[in-house]
Amino acid sequence: MNLAAAGAHPGFLSPTGVEIVFVLVGLATLGAALVTVTTKQLVHAALWLVAALGGVAVEYLLLTAEFIAWVQVLIYVGSVVVLLLFGLMLTKAPIGPSPDADSGNRWIALGVAVVSAATLVTLVVDAFRTTWIDLSTSPKGSTRVTGEALFRGWVLPFEALSVLLLAALVGAIVLSRRGAPETDEAEPETKQEGQR
Amino acid sequence: MAGPSPDHRPSRKPSGRPSFPGSGLAKGLAVTLRTMTRRSVTAHYPDVQPELPPRSRGVIGLFEENCTVCMLCARECPDWCIYIDSHKETMPAATPGGRERSRNVLDRFAIDFALCMYCGICIDVCPFDALFWSPEFEYAETDIRDLTHERDKLREWMWTVPEPPPLDPAAEEPKELGAARKAADKLAAQQAEPEQQQAAAPDGQDRSGPEGRSQPEGPSGPGGASGQDGASGPDKREQGGDS
Amino acid sequence: MDVVDVLWRLLAVLLAFLLLPLIVGQAEHKAMAHMQGRVGPMYAGGFHGWAQLVADGVKFAQKEDIVPGGADRRVFQLAPAIALLPYLIVLIAIPVGDGDQVGQVVDAGVFFVLAVMGVGVLGSLMGGWASANKFSLLGGLRTAAQLLAYELPMLLAAASVAMAAGTLSLPGILDAWQWWWLPWQIIGGLVFFTAGLAELQRPPFDAPVADSEIIFGAYTEYTGLRFALFLLAEYAGIVVLSALTAVLFLGGWHGPAAGELGWVWTLLKTAALAFVVIWLRVSYPRLREDQIQRVAWTVLVPLALLQIALTGVVKVVIQ
Known part of the structure; x- marks a missing residue:
């Protein structure tokens, strides 16, 4: 997690203020994430998710990746969580604990989480090792740099992703129009598309 | 905003020339903007006194000199908010050897404005023009009992009763004027009589007949008669009845 | 940028945040x-009731702070702050004049502003859910649906300006601004302003607080200062939306004598737009809930896409 602080060259025994803040925010984010998955109250989980996602956005900011940080807030906090809350309100999430929301897969979920976390941490640590990136001199996360990387170096994956999203969008529209005078014939097709 | 519901559109649009899309929205904005540039219609009441029409029903004034304690108002009042006390007095005969007369003397006349519903029936039924509407309305009290206005207070309101408004230009002549003209004609005829006594015209005799009949109409006409006219009404009627 | 400078800037932003919403409210x-055809408040403060909102504030402060028995206490109490604070933060990034007359230059300013404004709606959602009241819940639902529908056209319209300027920074957009952008971006401006109105739940898009149907939506159970904070958030939102529209689409500080009077131009344009909101x-009249959704998806989104296409075409042609 504390990648910037782990760099070797200037030594991390005398961390700068930014690094200390980075670690603290990281701990807070981790705590919020833990509460998100352990709380018994559905809407509280969604609100703690806001805190966790916001914490991640702050981490991006501290790494000078401004664009990514604001997109994180815009998409995840502003839209995904709102959608989540919308769904919870539609299902009349009760105030107070809802014991029936526990699916009983606690240990499996923990296993998946640990494995994926281990994979990610290994990947990141292995990728950067002891590389020291001086944030003050190379603004790698600014809008211009991000845009150039996205639309020059990685334009093909970007476009492929857009096509995937478009397919998902079309699939969602078709699925939601099930009540229309379509015959049952069309349904398997649309389901496939939605799953993609 | 332009066309939210195509199925609602045709029914809402009035038949006629096709309007530019969004013209209805612009019209709405124009209406509010135009209203903003005009003077507001708000009455600034406590700062500026309202200009009330003369026949506003503010408070009821009592012209007690006209009251004969006939009790009509108290009886007709739908919510019984008029209280009248009186006693009888006998008056010595006006002429020696004449009959003694008894008359009612007003002791108490009170209107409870906490009960009054401002229907104005008492004013309509008063045959002697003793009750009048005044536009005064600022007599709120902190104690509900103070809303019962006694005789002296009701008399005070009389000073605020405005002059009746002039009639419309094409309106029918008020009945008081007809009655007064007849009285004046009769007076003139009486004055002319001594000079033409030889030619005793039967017209004079005839005239007294219709005049007697027309008299009662005078006082009960529309409340335009001023106090003095009204005061002479009952007297005349009594005389008319006697003679 | 030394500490005193930062403090001065923050103080100025805070002052604007406290003052401008009150001015808009009084207006x-x-x-x-x-x-x-009325005259409005006439007594508070003497001259034409100029202190009416101060009096209202005093009244709100005196009221009892009630939390409903069945409510989720902490979420309920936290919601007004969540609703109000984003607008304060957004004001930091809005430039009022040429050069460094801005609280803080943010590189991805457009995204920053829209992202943080979107967070403010969370306050309404939290209040709506935590009130333990069916009307509040309905108001929260409507708020969420409205936000999801109108965030997209608003973003697309803002993206059009960013495309035209070639930068996401608000001062950068203003530096690149030319007068002929006004007709060029007019569709985007209308879409942005309309979508912003809907996000603020201002009439005619105020179905989430429709008093004739659901009392006051998410704010039904609120009293006293917390209710005042929600109201303040609404007016701060008007200020932010007007200022943003002025900066993105009306040229901000551009105008005659922009060198010295740039900030006056920004304020004037903001005030004019705030007047339009009122x-x-x-x-x-208020749009029905289905009409609100229909306007977003069938009118605003296509218009915003059209504007983006237009921006792209013109941008390529003039290069």
């Missing part, structure tokens, strides 16, 4: 009254 009192409230 709404008076303008709405006169548009309806004007629309008086003029139009």
Whole structure:
């Protein structure tokens, strides 16, 4: 997690203020994430998710990746969580604990989480090792740099992703129009598309 | 905003020339903007006194000199908010050897404005023009009992009763004027009589007949008669009845 | 940038945040009254009731702070702050004049502003859910649906300007601004302003607080200062939306004598747009919930896409 602080060259025994803040925010984010998955109250989980996602956005900011940080807030906090809350309100999430929301897969979920976390941490640590990136001199996360990387170096994956999203969008529209005078014939097709 | 519901559109649009899309929205904005540039219609009441029409029903004034304690108002009042006390007095005969007369003397006349519903029936039924509407309305009290206005207070309101408004230009002549003209004609005829006594015209005799009949109409006409006219009404009627 | 400079800037932003919403609120009192043939508040403060909102604030402060028995206490109490604070933060990034007359230059300013404004709606959602009241819940639902529908056209319209300027930074957009952008971006400006109105739940898009149907939506159970904070958030939102529209689409500080009077131009344009917000409230009836959704998806989104296409075409042609 504390990648910037782990760099070797200037030594991390005398961390700068930014690094200390980075670690603290990281701990807070981790705590919020833990509460998100352990709380018994559905809407509280969604609100703690806001805190966790916001914490991640702050981490991006501290790494000078401004664009990514604001997109994180815009998409995840502003839209995904709102959608989540919308769904919870539609299902009349009760105030107070809802014991029936526990699916009983606690240990499996923990296993998946640990494995994926281990994979990610290994990947990141292995990728950067002891590389020291001086944030003050190379603004790698600014809008211009991000845009150039996205639309020059990685334009093909970007476009492929857009096509995937478009397919998902079309699939969602078709699925939601099930009540229309379509015959049952069309349904398997649309389901496939939605799953993609 | 332009066309939210195509199925609602045709029914809402009035038949006629096709309007530019969004013209209805612009019209709405124009209406509010135009209203903003005009003077507001708000009455600034406590700062500026309202200009009330003369026949506003503010408070009821009592012209007690006209009251004969006939009790009509108290009886007709739908919510019984008029209280009248009186006693009888006998008056010595006006002429020696004449009959003694008894008359009612007003002791108490009170209107409870906490009960009054401002229907104005008492004013309509008063045959002697003793009750009048005044536009005064600022007599709120902190104690509900103070809303019962006694005789002296009701008399005070009389000073605020405005002059009746002039009639419309094409309106029918008020009945008081007809009655007064007849009285004046009769007076003139009486004055002319001594000079033409030889030619005793039967017209004079005839005239007294219709005049007697027309008299009662005078006082009960529309409340335009001023106090003095009204005061002479009952007297005349009594005389008319006697003679 | 030393500490004193930062403090001064923060103080100025805070002052604007406290003052401008009150001015807009008072302007709404008076303008709405006169548009309806009334005079509005006349007594508080003496001259034409200029201190009416101060008096209202005193009144709100005196009221008892009630939390409903069945409510989720902490979420309920936290919601007004969540609703209000984003607008304060957004004001930091809005430039009022040329050069460094801005609280803080943010590189991805457009995204920053829209992202943080979107967070403010979370306050309404939290209040709506935590009140333990069916009307509040309905108001929260409507708020969420409205936000999801209108965030997209608003973003697309803002993206159009960013495309035209070639930068996401608000001062950068203003530096690149030319007068002919006004007709060029007019569709985007209308879409942005309309979508912003809907996000603020201002009439005619105020179905989430429709008093004739669901009392006051998410704010039904609130009293006292917390209710005042929600109201303040609404007016701060008007200020932010007007200022943003002025900066993105009307050229911000551009105008005659922009060198010295740039900030006056920004304020004037913001005030004019705030007046339009009030004007629309008086003029139009409330849209029904399905109409609100339909306007977003069938009118605003296609218009915003059209604007983006237009921007792209013109941008390529003039290069």
